Amino acid sequence: MYVYMKIASHYNIVDKPNERSSHFQLTIRGGGIIFTLGVLYYFFASSFSNPYFVLGTAMVAVVGFLDDLSPLSNKTRLIIHFSAVLLLLFQASSFSYSWFLIPIFMLFIVASLNSYNFMDGINGITAFYSLSVIALLHYLNLELAFIDQDLIVYTEISLLIFTFYNARKKAKCFAGDTGSLAIGYILFFLTIVLMHQTENPFYALFFLVYGIDTAFTLLFRLIKKENIYKAHRSHLYQYLANETKISHLLVALFFAFAQLLVGILIIYFSKNSFSQQLISSSIILISSSLLYLAIRRYIVQKYVNLN
Numbered sequence: 422m423y424v425y426m427k428i429a430s431h432y433n434i435v436d437k438p439n440e441r442s443s444h445f446q447l448t449i450r451g452g453g454i455i456f457t458l459g460v461l462y463y464f465f466a467s468s469f470s471n472p473y474f475v476l477g478t479a480m481v482a483v484v485g486f487l488d489d490l491s492p493l494s495n496k497t498r499l500i501i502h503f504s505a506v507l508l509l510l511f512q513a514s515s516f517s518y519s520w521f522l523i524p525i526f527m528l529f530i531v532a533s534l535n536s537y538n539f540m541d542g543i544n545g546i547t548a549f550y551s552l553s554v555i556a557l558l559h560y561l562n563l564e565l566a567f568i569d570q571d572l573i574v575y576t577e578i579s580l581l582i583f584t585f586y587n588a589r590k591k592a593k594c595f596a597g598d599t600g601s602l603a604i605g606y607i608l609f610f611l612t613i614v615l616m617h618q619t620e621n622p623f624y625a626l627f628f629l630v631y632g633i634d635t636a637f638t639l640l641f642r643l644i645k646k647e648n649i650y651k652a653h654r655s656h657l658y659q660y661l662a663n664e665t666k667i668s669h670l671l672v673a674l675f676f677a678f679a680q681l682l683v684g685i686l687i688i689y690f691s692k693n694s695f696s697q698q699l700i701s702s703s704i705i706l707i708s709s710s711l712l713y714l715a716i717r718r719y720i721v722q723k724y725v726n727l728n
Contacts, residue, residue, distance in 0.1 A: 422455055422582055426594055434490065436595050448592055450489050452583060453547070453600005456607060457482040459579030463572050470569060473512040474610050477505035481534070481606050485598030495650070499531070505606065506530045513613045530609055533628065536635040537605030538598055542654075543662045545588035545673035547596050551604050552580050553677040554627050557684040558611050567618045568611055576607055588670060619691075623702045626687050630680040633713050634658065657717050664724040683709065 429435070429449045436450040457478055464475045484501040487493060506527050510516060515526060541547045559573050583600070586593040596604070608628075616624050638656050642649050654663055661672045683705060690701040 449594040451597040451599050452594030453596030455579045455583050456603040459575040463575045473508040477508035478606055480505040482599045482603040485602040489597040502531045509610050534605050538601040540631050541596055541601035544592045544669040547601055548584040548588050549673045549677035553681040554608050567615045623698050627684050629683050660720045
């Protein structure tokens with residue numbers, strides 16, 4: 422990280438604030454390269470385990486890094502993303518499902534991958550949220566051994582290193598697309614392997630908090646007939662950080678702890694029957710959505726509309 426930051430500083434690989442940004446100073450971009458380096462370290466240390474997953478991680482990281490340097494076309498990004506997700510599903514043995522489900526899985530994962538990228542907008546949010554998810558996966562892997570524990574540990578180490586540089590009042594670096602896409606890809610792979618081996622789809626709720634904010638933000642923008650491809654500041658986390666002036670780190674911790682709580686509940690109910698899990702997961706989803714909408718409505722009425 423230290424070496425990368427020196428190189429990035431020399432070649433002016435920085436994030437320049439604009440009217441849509443939640444920060445106000447030049448900050449080194451692409452610090453999330455550490456996540457891909459962690460995966461590559463695992464790859465060589467494990468005698469080349471999970472090669473398709475590793476290749477997919479490198480693909481999304483490279484296209485993210487190139488996009489950080491100079492914006493790529495949506496078509497180019499999507500081609501790489503779909504190709505990487507295809508490798509992810511192959512590595513996770515998901516092709517054992519009915520053939521017509523594969524395109525659905527691919528669309529959902531690519532959308533989720535980009536959602537993870539969109540949510541990376543304030544200091545600490547990608548670091549803390551990802552640490553919450555990886556902690557849940559770490560705990561379950563100790564019990565279920567669904568993946569090589571070293572992959573989880575190396576990912577945790579890379580996250581902790583990135584957190585040291587990013588989770589500050591004035592961040593030393595941002596993850597950039599290269600980081601947010603890579604860590605999202607890694608966490609999705611681990612969760613999909615877990616879901617496949619346990620045949621439990623409810624572990625997808627390990628990403629519920631990000632999913633709710635992304636889905637409702639997209640819905641509200643469509644209702645307002647806004648260009649959904651244009652940069653904006655209308656996610657709940659952005660309202661909390663920019664409109665209410667709550668510390669970025671407190672907002673990031675709020676999202677991370679909310680997801681951790683949801684994950685703990687999902688793990689707690691995972692011992693129940695499928696129907697009981699369906700009911701409990703539905704209650705979690707509905708109650709989380711209602712709470713989200715209540716908080717969002719309060720902030721919009723008290724802060725956003727006044728501006």
